[in-house]
Amino acid sequence: MKKILRILRLSLTLTLAAVLMLAAPLMAAETLMMATTTSTDDTGLLDYLAPKFTEDTGLELRWTATGTGKALKLGETCDVDVLLVHAPSAEKKFVEQGFGDTRTEVMYNDFVIMGPKSDPAKVKGKSVAEALAAIRKNGATFVSRGDKSGTHQAELALWDKVGGGTPDKEKWYVSTGQGMLQSIAVATEKNGYVLADRGTFIKYEADNKGNPPLVVLVEGDKVLFNQYSVVTLSQKNCPNAKHALAKQYSDWMASKKTQKLIGDFKLMGKQLFTPNAK
Numbered sequence: 124m125k126k127i128l129r130i131l132r133l134s135l136t137l138t139l140a141a142v143l144m145l146a147a148p149l150m151a152a153e154t155l156m157m158a159t160t161t162s163t164d165d166t167g168l169l170d171y172l173a174p175k176f177t178e179d180t181g182l183e184l185r186w187t188a189t190g191t192g193k194a195l196k197l198g199e200t201c202d203v204d205v206l207l208v209h210a211p212s213a214e215k216k217f218v219e220q221g222f223g224d225t226r227t228e229v230m231y232n233d234f235v236i237m238g239p240k241s242d243p244a245k246v247k248g249k250s251v252a253e254a255l256a257a258i259r260k261n262g263a264t265f266v267s268r269g270d271k272s273g274t275h276q277a278e279l280a281l282w283d284k285v286g287g288g289t290p291d292k293e294k295w296y297v298s299t300g301q302g303m304l305q306s307i308a309v310a311t312e313k314n315g316y317v318l319a320d321r322g323t324f325i326k327y328e329a330d331n332k333g334n335p336p337l338v339v340l341v342e343g344d345k346v347l348f349n350q351y352s353v354v355t356l357s358q359k360n361c362p363n364a365k366h367a368l369a370k371q372y373s374d375w376m377a378s379k380k381t382q383k384l385i386g387d388f389k390l391m392g393k394q395l396f397t398p399n400a401k
């Protein structure tokens with residue numbers, strides 16, 4: 124009798140193990156795939172927020188970090204489920220053209236013009252228009268991302284406002300086609316100027332133990348405002364995207380709890396992003 128009971132217990136144990144193995148994939152967290160800009164990744168913001176998102180929702184967030192132009196293209200071709208980007212005019216066009224469903228503003232920082240401490244073009248403290256005009260006049264090295272990212276689009280708009288067009292044919296204008304930290308590295312090597320978002324500058328500053336080769340020389344101009352938004356994809360254009368999960372992520376980013384988390388995210392005691400969901 125005891126032998127029979129042992130056999131029954133063993134059989135039940137094996138059956139339960141088999142059931143759990145079959146159920147494991149079903150119990151795994153659903154995954155939401157996001158395309159985002161390099162600044163949210165480089166600064167560590169997403170690594171900070173993602174575990175909290177999983178804790179609150181049971182969903183796993185994965186992302187690919189690239190320029191906003193490429194991120195929008197990934198949304199257009201339905202290769203991701205949701206976007207976190209920072210090129211308002213391009214985002215609005217994306218929605219108007221039928222590729223996006225909703226656009227929710229969630230946070231902002233500002234752009235800054237970085238350059239060497241020696242400041243060869245003497246731009247420190249000037250307005251953006253005055254600074255770019257001085258860089259052009261002096262033929263000082265200026266490094267552009269050249270990758271259709273949100274930062275690159277903002278830079279092109281600034282050259283347009285100054286007048287004279289983008290100096291992309293000039294020898295002193297260097298286009299990298301790379302991300303923000305890589306472009307900053309090129310500007311450091313060439314002792315040049317570069318436009319960057321403040322969050323990435325703070326990360327660069329922290330990586331250099333508070334004494335970076337390039338420093339902020341131009342800031343505070345109202346044209347340097349840098350808005351970040353969550354964009355959900357069109358259900359008509361991307362019927363197979365995880366629209367309900369994308370909406371859940373958008374709502375979570377705009378929630379009071381997450382807005383506080385964004386505001387609390389700091390490096391060297393400095394705030395990298397300011398929450399502004401309405």
